[in-house]
Amino acid sequence: MKAEILQLSPILIASINDQLEAKYRVHQLFKQVDKEAYLARHGSGVRAVITGGHTGISNALMDQLPALQVVAINGVGTDAVDLNYARARGIAVTATLGALTEDVADLAIGLLIGTCRGMFSGDRFVREGKWPANPQPSAIPLARRFSGMNLGIVGMGRVGRAVATRAAAFGCVIRYNDLRSMPDVPYEYMSTLKNLALSSDALVLAAAADQAEGIVNAEILNALGCNGFIVNIARGKLINEADLVNALVEKRIAGAGLDVFVDEPNVPSALLKMDNVSLQAHRASATIETRTSMGEMVLASLEQALSGLRPEASLTT
Numbered sequence: 001m002k003a004e005i006l007q008l009s010p011i012l013i014a015s016i017n018d019q020l021e022a023k024y025r026v027h028q029l030f031k032q033v034d035k036e037a038y039l040a041r042h043g044s045g046v047r048a049v050i051t052g053g054h055t056g057i058s059n060a061l062m063d064q065l066p067a068l069q070v071v072a073i074n075g076v077g078t079d080a081v082d083l084n085y086a087r088a089r090g091i092a093v094t095a096t097l098g099a100l101t102e103d104v105a106d107l108a109i110g111l112l113i114g115t116c117r118g119m120f121s122g123d124r125f126v127r128e129g130k131w132p133a134n135p136q137p138s139a140i141p142l143a144r145r146f147s148g149m150n151l152g153i154v155g156m157g158r159v160g161r162a163v164a165t166r167a168a169a170f171g172c173v174i175r176y177n178d179l180r181s182m183p184d185v186p187y188e189y190m191s192t193l194k195n196l197a198l199s200s201d202a203l204v205l206a207a208a209a210d211q212a213e214g215i216v217n218a219e220i221l222n223a224l225g226c227n228g229f230i231v232n233i234a235r236g237k238l239i240n241e242a243d244l245v246n247a248l249v250e251k252r253i254a255g256a257g258l259d260v261f262v263d264e265p266n267v268p269s270a271l272l273k274m275d276n277v278s279l280q281a282h283r284a285s286a287t288i289e290t291r292t293s294m295g296e297m298v299l300a301s302l303e304q305a306l307s308g309l310r311p312e313a314s315l316t317t
Contacts, residue, residue: 002023003048004024004025004046004048005047005048005302006027006046006049007028007029007030007049007051008030008051008052008057009030009050009052009055009074010028011050011074011291011295013288013292015292019299020299024302027046039061043064043065043066044066045067046067046068047067047068047070048070048302049070049072050298050302051071051072051074052073052074053074053075053077053078053080054075054077054264055080056077056081057080059085062085062089062091068089068091069092069306070093070094070301070306071086071091071093071094072298072302073093073095074295074298075095076099076100077208077209078095079209091316091317092305092310092316092317093315094297094298094305094311094313094314095313100294101159101162102290103285103289104206104233105159107280108159108163108166108204108206108233109166109167111233111258111278111280112204113146114257115229115231115255115276116143116145116146116229116255117143117146118143121276122140124275125140144229147172148170148171149170149201149202150172150173150175150200150202151164151172151173151174151200151203152175152176152197152200152202152204153174153175153203153204154176154178154196154205154206154207154215154238155176155177155205155208155234156178156185156206157178157208159234160176160178160204160206160207164176174187174188175188175189175190176188176189177190177195178207193215195223197221197223197224197225197228198224201227201229202228203220203229203230205231205232205234205238207238208235209234209235209238212237212238213237213238214240215238216244217240218246221243221252221253222247222252225252225253227254228253229254229256231256231257231258232257232259232260234260236258236261244256245268248270256276256277256278257277257280258271259281260284261282264282267279
């Protein structure tokens with residue numbers, strides 16, 4: 001008999017879905033209108049849950065799944081899962097750590113270059129037919145060079161290090177802030193986020209957000225200064241969005257590149273009107289290659305846990 005799996009969020013790779021359907025009885029909760037009624041019918045037999053980093057799983061839902069053995073997060077964020085609660089119940093919680101690194105770092109650099117060089121506003125200028133009507137060079141403001149910037153990285157984990165490697169190839173001077181100094185990296189450690197901002201032309205947020213919220217506030221943005229840029233490819237809640245909007249409106253920073261927001265999919269309306277802000281819809285890992293790799297890691301976690309083994313990617317067992 002096939003093991004029963006509860007899927008809380010979709011997987012976009014057809015081959016991964018085909019393998020899930022072939023191996024397991026998959027209950028797609030995200031498609032159900034009356035989720036509570038559906039859980040009442042099927043919850044008792046569910047042995048595994050597939051979810052996303054943003055979706056997570058509540059303790060209340062775990063309580064409705066008495067046979068639950070593993071929660072496989074199709075992502076790296078664990079802040080939407082109570083790891084201590086899962087650990088106390090003996091539930092393995094896995095994440096696709098490492099699979100997203102290269103693509104997330106690529107987008108971080110892309111957002112920073114795109115924002116500094118005004119690539120997205122320039123694209124709109126051409127597409128909207130403004131160039132023929134405004135052919136003079138001064139119609140578009142001069143941009144900011146990315147190469148050689150002083151780059152501050154917040155969080156020197158996998159993604160932070162990958163961002164640093166890419167930025168170093170552009171001749172950037174790299175400094176970082178984290179919970180502690182990392183002796184195995186060649187970059188200067190700044191013990192406070194404010195000092196990092198003071199020494200940086202741009203900040204890239206690559207930190208885990210499990211225990212951090214609003215760490216980039218008005219004080220940090222003021223320290224970054226009127227010529228400074230900020231990029232966030234980590235979690236929206238790392239930035240105080242009201243402070244960010246005010247800093248941009250008042251030109252206390254030069255621009256922002258944002259892939260994540262506090263209340264997704266809702267983006268502060270003021271940001272939509274700003275030419276010095278580059279926006280993405282939480283898509284840093286959204287490539288075929290990365291999403292396939294993530295799906296394969298989810299499949300491996302399910303197979304290992306349901307075979308009575310400790311999943312290699314487990315964070316709780």
